[in-house]
Amino acid sequence: MDTSACxxxxxxxxxxxxxxxxxxxISTSATNCYVIMDGGEALVVDTGAPSDEGAKxxxxxxxxxxxxRGRAKWFLTHFHLDHAGLIDRVVPEGAPLFVGGVELGEARVTRTGVFLDALTRTYxxxxxxxxxATTAARLGVEQPLFDPQRLRTAFVRGGDTVTVGRYELQVVETPGHTPGHLSLFExxxxxxxxxxxxxxVISPSIALFPREGDGLQAYLDSIKRVQDLHISQLFHSHGPIRPDFEQRLDWLAQHHLKRLDEVCGIVARNPRLSGYQIIRAIRWNVPFDDWEDIPIMQRYIMLTQGIVYLKHLVADGSIKAKTYGDGIQLYESVR
Ligand SMILES: [Zn+2]
Known part of the structure; x- marks a missing residue:
């Protein structure tokens, strides 16, 4: 393979x-990794999914x-496989790695048996x-991606800086897609x-925050935080770089607000449905007529997103959930 093409x-x-x-x-064929260089220094943002081809x-x-590679700095926006998956293969021992403390903490939580049980109960x-529910919970449990002890790992949070040459990049907290997702602003x-x-390429999935929390509100707040930075260009992780990122940020926020309206409408018209019934009634943008035909991974994402919407609507007081004797929650509008 001709590397210069990449x-x-x-x-x-x-x-x-x-x-x-x-x-x-399903939606992409590559992870966009960025190398920022100045004055002989380099900062690498994200790595990629673990494969021999990717590592090469x-x-x-x-x-x-x-x-x-030993002198470069490494930064991870979040701990998904296609971002953190090459750390152990390409980053030499002792190299400086910057990661979110929240992200690492949440990732550790999601690897425990207690979390698996709690997630199964949630579904x-x-x-x-x-x-x-068991399958979905298993898919929601993160696998260990790399060994932070092997590297000079620094935990960063919003407002911290990472320098490369003359440039000082600021860490911006952008939770939502994952509980501790970070961005870097120059x-x-x-x-x-x-x-x-x-x-x-897609509307990024929003995490079901392992500990209590409203993932959708965190995501909408993150969109606002990025809009308030008045950026000149967005360098995102999948698909071609485009100039119309401001419209995209608006669209993403609107997309979720419309979905919330849709869920509210379903609940108003059909009081006392379970979350599962509501989620199946949402008009998802998938090429399948029957729920059973949807591949399990996609179904898991839809279930999770649906629960994220329901949690948000309960938190903001638009709907209420009541648990019945069998432990299943049914939803009603709040008037
Ligand atoms: Zn991701």
Missing amino acids: IEQVFHAPDVYLVQVPFEN VLSDALDELGVD RQQGVALSD PQSRILFGGDHALF
């Missing part, structure tokens, strides 16, 4: 190179850019059949490395 300079001052690390799933593409690209409470050029916070 590298593209996408910004000057600071110099930013996009490396597309191959990765196959990223390693060769860094060699071609003249990046010393069961919505009326999901036991077999589907204030002179006003460019933002936004990870999976805002994508064009």
Whole structure:
């Protein structure tokens, strides 16, 4: 494979190179990793999914850019497999890695048996059949992606900075897609490395926050936080870079508000449905007529997103949930 085909300079001052690390799933074929370079220093934002091909593409690209992998700084926007999955393969021992403390804490929580049981209960409470609830909960349990002890891992939060040459990038908290999702903002050029916070290829999924919390509200607040930065360019993690990111941020917020209206309408017209029944009544944008035909991974995402909407509507007082003797919650409008 010709590595130079995977590298593209996408910004000057600071110099930013996009490396597309191959990765196959339903909506995308690569993770956009970014290499920010200045004054002989380099900062790599995200890695890619764990595969031999991906490891080779990223390693060769860094060699071609003249990046010393041991001296470079590494930053992870979040801990999904297609972002953190190559850390152990391409980052040498002792290299400086910047990650969100919240993200790491939540990832640790989601690997415990207690969490698996709690997640299974969450799906069961919505009326999901036991077999589907168990499968969905297993899909929601994160696998360990890398060993933070092997590296010089620094935990960062909103307002912290990561320097590369003359540039000081600011950490911006953008939770929603994951509970501890981070972005990086360079204030002179006003460019933002936004990870999976805002994508064009899909509407990013929103996490069912493992501990109590309203993931959708966190996501909507993150959109506002990014809008308030008045960025000049968004460098996101999947799909081509586009100039119309402001419209996309608006669209994403509107998309979720419309979905909330839809869910409220379903609950108003059909009092005392379970979460599962409500979620199945949402007009999802999937090419299947029957729920049973939808692949399990996609069904898991839809179930999770549906619960995220229901949790938000309960939290903001639009609907209420009442638990019945069988442990299943049924929803009603609040008038
Ligand atoms: Zn992600």
